[in-house]
Amino acid sequence: MKKKFLNLGKQPLANSFLSSNSKKILNKEFFYNLTVSFDTLDYLVSITNPVNPKYQYTDKYAHRASESFTMRNAFAKIAKDIKKKFNPNVIMEIGSNDGVFIKNFERKKVIAVEPCKNLANLTKKKYKTFPDFWNKNLAKKIFTKSKKADVIFSANTISHIPDLKETFDAIDFSLSKNGILIIEDPSLLSVIKNNSYDQFYDEHVYVFSSIAISNIVKNSNLRLFHAEKIETHGGSMRYYICKNEAKFKKTKTLSATIKQEKNAKLHKFSTYLLFSKKVKASKKKLIKIVKNLKSKNKKIISYGATYKSSTIFNYCKIGKNLINYVTDTTINKQGKYTPGQHIPIISPEKGMNHTVDYAFLGAWNFKKEILKKEKAFIKRGGKFITHVPVAKIFSN
Ligand code: JHZ
Numbered sequence: 001m002k003k004k005f006l007n008l009g010k011q012p013l014a015n016s017f018l019s020s021n022s023k024k025i026l027n028k029e030f031f032y033n034l035t036v037s038f039d040t041l042d043y044l045v046s047i048t049n050p051v052n053p054k055y056q057y058t059d060k061y062a063h064r065a066s067e068s069f070t071m072r073n074a075f076a077k078i079a080k081d082i083k084k085k086f087n088p089n090v091i092m093e094i095g096s097n098d099g100v101f102i103k104n105f106e107r108k109k110v111i112a113v114e115p116c117k118n119l120a121n122l123t124k125k126k127y128k129t130f131p132d133f134w135n136k137n138l139a140k141k142i143f144t145k146s147k148k149a150d151v152i153f154s155a156n157t158i159s160h161i162p163d164l165k166e167t168f169d170a171i172d173f174s175l176s177k178n179g180i181l182i183i184e185d186p187s188l189l190s191v192i193k194n195n196s197y198d199q200f201y202d203e204h205v206y207v208f209s210s211i212a213i214s215n216i217v218k219n220s221n222l223r224l225f226h227a228e229k230i231e232t233h234g235g236s237m238r239y240y241i242c243k244n245e246a247k248f249k250k251t252k253t254l255s256a257t258i259k260q261e262k263n264a265k266l267h268k269f270s271t272y273l274l275f276s277k278k279v280k281a282s283k284k285k286l287i288k289i290v291k292n293l294k295s296k297n298k299k300i301i302s303y304g305a306t307y308k309s310s311t312i313f314n315y316c317k318i319g320k321n322l323i324n325y326v327t328d329t330t331i332n333k334q335g336k337y338t339p340g341q342h343i344p345i346i347s348p349e350k351g352m353n354h355t356v357d358y359a360f361l362g363a364w365n366f367k368k369e370i371l372k373k374e375k376a377f378i379k380r381g382g383k384f385i386t387h388v389p390v391a392k393i394f395s396n
Contacts, residue, residue, distance in 0.1 A: 001039065001040050001041060002048065003037055003040060004035050004036070004048055005036060005273055006036040006200070006275070006276045007033075007034075007035045008034040008200060008311060008314075008315045009033070009314065009315055010031045010034075010314070011031060011032060011033075011201065011202065011310070011311065011314050012029055012030060012031055012310065012314065012339035013056060013202050013339060014202055014203060014308075014310040014311070014339060015056060015060075015062055015339075016029065016030065017062055017333055017336040017337065017338065017339060018338075018339070021344075026342065029339070029340070030055070031340070032202070033049070034047065034200065034201070034311070036048065036200050036272075038272050040269060042212060042216060043211050043212045043266065044208075044212040045188055045208075045212070045272070046206045046207075047204070047206075050202070053133060053160075053161070056160075056202060057115040057116045057133070058116065058117075059116060059118045060118065062333050063097070063307065064098045064330055065097040065098055065101075065155075067329055068363075068369060070232070070369050071100060074230070074231075074232050075100050075101040075104065075155070076104055078153075078238070079105060080104070082151055082153070082182070086150060088149075088150035088151040089109060090149045090150050090151075090176075091109055091110055091111070091151045091153065092110075092111040092112070092142070092151075092174070093111075093113065093152075094134045094152065094153075094154040094158070095113070095155070095156065095160070096112035096114045096120075096129065097114065098119055098122050099122060099126075099127065102127055107126055107127055110128065111130070112127050112128065112129040112130065113129075113130045113132065113134050113138065114129060115132055115133045115134075116131075117131050134157075135163075135166050135167070136166060136170045136173065138170070139170040139171075139174045140173070142174065143173065143174045148176035148177075149174050149176065151179065151180050151181075151182065152171055152174060152175060152179070152181045153181075153182050153183075154181075154183045155183070155184040155185075156233065158185060158206075159185040159186070159205060159206045159207065159208060160203045160204065161205065162205050164216050165220065168220035168222055169220045171220070172220045172221045178242070178247050178248075179242070179243070179246070180240060181239075181240075181241040182238060182239070182240055182241075183238070183241070184237070184238045184239075185206075185236060185237065185239075186199050186204070186207055186208075186233050187208070187209070187229065187235050187237040188207045188208060188209040189209065189235070189260070189264055189266060190235025190236070191207055191235075192266070192275055193264075194234060194235065194388045195278050195282055195387070195390070196234055196308075196364075196387075196388050196389075197275075197279045198306075199233075199308060201308065201310055203307060208239075209261050210227045210239070210254065210257045210258050210261055211261050211262070211266060211267055213239050213241075217241050221243060222242065222244065223241065223243075223244055223250075224239055224240070224254065225248040225249065225250050225251060226239075226240035226250075226254050227239050227240070227253065227254045233365045234364060283315060283316050286312070286316055286387050287316050287318065288391075289391055289392070290318055290322050290323075290360075291322065293357070293358055293385075294321075294322050299355055299356055299358070300323055300324065300385070301323060301324050301325055301327060301352075301356050301358070301359050301360070302323050302327070302343065302359065302360040303326075303348075303352075303360065303362055303363060303384070304326070304327070304328055304361070304362040304363025304366070305328040305333045305338060305362065306362040306363050308364075309326075309360070310339050312362075312387060313343070314341060318341065319342070320341065320342060320344070323341075323343050324343075325343060325344045325351055326338060326343050326344070326346075326351075327345070327347065327348040327351035328346075328347070329347070333345050334346055354380065356377070357381075357383070358382070358383050358393070359377070359384050360384070360385045361384050361385065361386045364387075364388050371396070378395050
């Protein structure tokens with residue numbers, strides 16, 4: 001049974017960067033009510049009423065996974081690891097984005113699935129790319145009884161798909177007998193520990209725990225046999241899943257991870273009620289910090305037009321009266337306006353100049369990379385604002 005624990009209010013789609021702030025465009029903006037629930041049967045945390053994916057993954061999809069040095073490196077590292085451990089002849093990626101992961105493999109071995117046509121167009125010349133949503137029909141188009149995948153990889157995608165039964169059934173159909181599914185998604189334990197409620201936005205239909213993944217895959221003849229913590233996206237998990245009859249044994253690391261999650265009471269509804277209280281307190285504090293600085297005539301900008309920050313700005317109602325603009329390296333976000341609050345987005349070259357006093361870290365998950373890059377800003381007295389794990393100002 002689904003029990004609601006968090007209400008993040010009226011929210012736009014986090015990918016709906018606006019091309020203009022004219023009344024005509026603003027009037028058409030789509031909003032929905034973002035609430036989050038806990039399922040007392042399978043311990044899955046999810047958005048209560050997910051948006052239909054066909055409105056989300058269009059040919060205007062903005063996020064490019066290659067934009068950060070951290071992610072390029074992380075994908076190169078896991079690709080090397082997969083080659084060494086599993087040496088796959090057929091490797092498929094679900095949600096291949098701009099090709100940041102598959103580019104580490106020989107083209108003849110790769111199958112890419114990417115429903116956003118603008119992104120699929122980026123990889124289709126070099127790699128066999130299916131510009132479609134992942135489901136059983138597509139699986140049957142790609143694989144046969146004798147042609148199966150040795151490895152299926154999917155980073156920050158499975159948590160975006162509302163129908164998990166269809167998704168995992170299609171994976172079960174596609175894997176070879178000892179094939180492996182490797183998925184990466186933000187970790188629920190990290191979200192609870194960091195109070196990073198901005199991991200909830202329309203695309204993150206689920207924020208998984210190992211406990212929940214283990215329960216869910218069982219419905220599709222699959223089992224979770226290993227899980228490892230990874231640093232990306234502010235704390236994620238990498239799950240290793242195989243068919244029930246495959247040779248892989250449950251690892252000690254997985255047992256330890258599940259134990260840790262149980263110690264943190266991720267299987268208890270009371271944990272989420274407490275989290276919800278902390279989120280409300282965090283909102284109050286962040287608004288106070290920003291308004292206080294503004295009353296002292298400080299110039300505040302935001303760093304990284306992340307989808308996550310769409311949740312923050314719309315939940316806290318932090319708009320262009322408080323934040324002058326957002327900087328982002330992604331060319332197709334520049335010149336646009338943030339969803340809901342309509343803050344202009346410009347390039348860091350234009351925006352990160354001597355007039356900036358404070359920068360809200362929208363891309364807090366890349367804190368290390370950004371602090372390294374922005375040494376000059378910090379040296380001349382510039383400071384950052386964050387909300388994780390608590391709302392505060394910092395400079396190192
Ligand atoms: P980043 C997206 O979420 C959407 P977002 C998606 N739903 C998802 O799950 C995650 O990605 C994986 C910019 N930037 O990765 C680049 C700078 O400007 O945190 C990006 O636009 N300067 C698929 O948007 C944004 O910040 C920099 O120095 O929350 C980061 O977005 C760096 C490092 C990044 O994901």
